[in-house]
Amino acid sequence: MRIRNREKPFGIEKPVTARGQIVIIEDRCKGCGFCIEYCPNDVLRLSDKYNSKGYHPPYVAHEEECVDCGFCQMNCPDFAIFSVEVESGEREPAPAESVKR
Amino acid sequence: METINTIQEQKHPMDDLLRMDRIPHIWCPGCGIGNAVSAFAEALRKLEYDLDKVVVVSGIGCTGRVAGYIKTDSFHTTHGRAIAFATGIKLGNPDLKVIVISGDGDLVSIGGNHFVHAARRNIDLTVICVNNFIYAMTGGQVAPTTPIPAYTTTSPFGNFEAPANVPQLAEAAGAVYVARWTALHMRRLADSIVEAFNRPGFSVVEVISPCAMYYSRINKLGDGLDMMQFYYNNSIIRHGESTDNLNIDYQKEIIVGKFVDRERPAFSESLNEWLRKDQVE
Numbered sequence: 001m002r003i004r005n006r007e008k009p010f011g012i013e014k015p016v017t018a019r020g021q022i023v024i025i026e027d028r029c030k031g032c033g034f035c036i037e038y039c040p041n042d043v044l045r046l047s048d049k050y051n052s053k054g055y056h057p058p059y060v061a062h063e064e065e066c067v068d069c070g071f072c073q074m075n076c077p078d079f080a081i082f083s084v085e086v087e088s089g090e091r092e093p094a095p096a097e098s099v100k101r
Numbered sequence: 102m103e104t105i106n107t108i109q110e111q112k113h114p115m116d117d118l119l120r121m122d123r124i125p126h127i128w129c130p131g132c133g134i135g136n137a138v139s140a141f142a143e144a145l146r147k148l149e150y151d152l153d154k155v156v157v158v159s160g161i162g163c164t165g166r167v168a169g170y171i172k173t174d175s176f177h178t179t180h181g182r183a184i185a186f187a188t189g190i191k192l193g194n195p196d197l198k199v200i201v202i203s204g205d206g207d208l209v210s211i212g213g214n215h216f217v218h219a220a221r222r223n224i225d226l227t228v229i230c231v232n233n234f235i236y237a238m239t240g241g242q243v244a245p246t247t248p249i250p251a252y253t254t255t256s257p258f259g260n261f262e263a264p265a266n267v268p269q270l271a272e273a274a275g276a277v278y279v280a281r282w283t284a285l286h287m288r289r290l291a292d293s294i295v296e297a298f299n300r301p302g303f304s305v306v307e308v309i310s311p312c313a314m315y316y317s318r319i320n321k322l323g324d325g326l327d328m329m330q331f332y333y334n335n336s337i338i339r340h341g342e343s344t345d346n347l348n349i350d351y352q353k354e355i356i357v358g359k360f361v362d363r364e365r366p367a368f369s370e371s372l373n374e375w376l377r378k379d380q381v382e
Contacts, residue, residue, distance in 0.1 A: 025113060030130035033326045038285070038333075055130065074143060074287040077135025078125060079113050 020068025031055030131325020133284030133310030181211030220274035241315030278304035
């Protein structure tokens with residue numbers, strides 16, 4: 001978990017926790033559930049819909065909880081999920097239309 | 102909610118290190134080999150090493166497919182001979198960094214001879230041994246790492262052969278760096294691969310990986326997620342543990358960590374020194 005300005009926490013009122021945005025490439029997912037089980041903040045849930053291979057991909061249930069730790073990205077055996085850091089407070093516009101919010 | 106997106110639409114951070122024409126890969130859902138590849142890609146990203154000077158060699162088996170998916174120079178070699186090929190590559194061009202990624206059946210059983218002697222000669226290789234306790238690609242036969250009394254397709258009454266202890270074998274043969282992690286210890290595994298990569302000499306990183314389709318299905322241990330949960334509950338990190346204690350018993354605790362970190366002259370180093378001495382005389 002990345003905390004910005006960690007060197008001098010007393011100079012600012014509250015350390016700012018990084019916020020992340022999760023991107024799921026659903027057609028690569030094989031539904032193993034590693035990302036859902038081992039997300040430290042329980043951001044992800046298993047969805048009911050099917051992808052083109054017939055597996056259930058995850059969906060982002062609590063996007064405000066994501067802190068861009070990147071563990072889902074490392075723990076995914078199928079390279080199907082990753083997170084990008086967003087500035088907290090003001091959200092960046094979505095990079096593409098297909099990006100999940 | 103958006104609709105299902107296509108594969109080409111989005112760029113994963115690891116896409117630069119993978120051959121995207123071959124993705125999605127063939128590994129089963131719940132397999133841990135993809136995690137090992139992720140950790141390796143993460144290690145390469147951390148190292149910022151020139152990818153033209155990295156060679157990945159693998160043998161045959163599920164883990165043998167890794168060479169086909171990583172976008173460096175890569176060799177998919179004959180069964181068990183990954184280390185032998187890697188030795189040739191390293192000696193032919195000592196500037197290259199050679200990494201062997203292969204399975205337990207390939208490195209420890211069929212290529213056991215090469216494993217032992219490459220460690221003895223301390224050839225400058227990094228070996229990532231993905232251990233899933235079974236010959237998975239050929240249908241789940243008993244492997245030299247299968248614990249007692251696990252069932253496999255060729256041990257229908259349970260395995261009775263004593264399993265090989267990969268870290269102990271590597272240490273006894275003379276490896277300079279030996280570590281073991283499970284497929285769940287992703288960050289530690291990536292850091293360990295970085296350390297092993299920078300170590301001159303024969304370094305071994307064992308990755309305990311779930312095999313959902315053969316090992317855990319025949320033994321009724323659930324799917325890949327259940328195996329991961331088992332690793333989560335039963336793996337104990339003990340750095341510097343004596344490799345004598347690292348036998349993996351069936352569904353017992355798994356000791357992980359960095360066990361051996363020592364210095365020995367690497368093969369190319371001692372070869373050059375020897376030749377120089379010869380010329381001086």
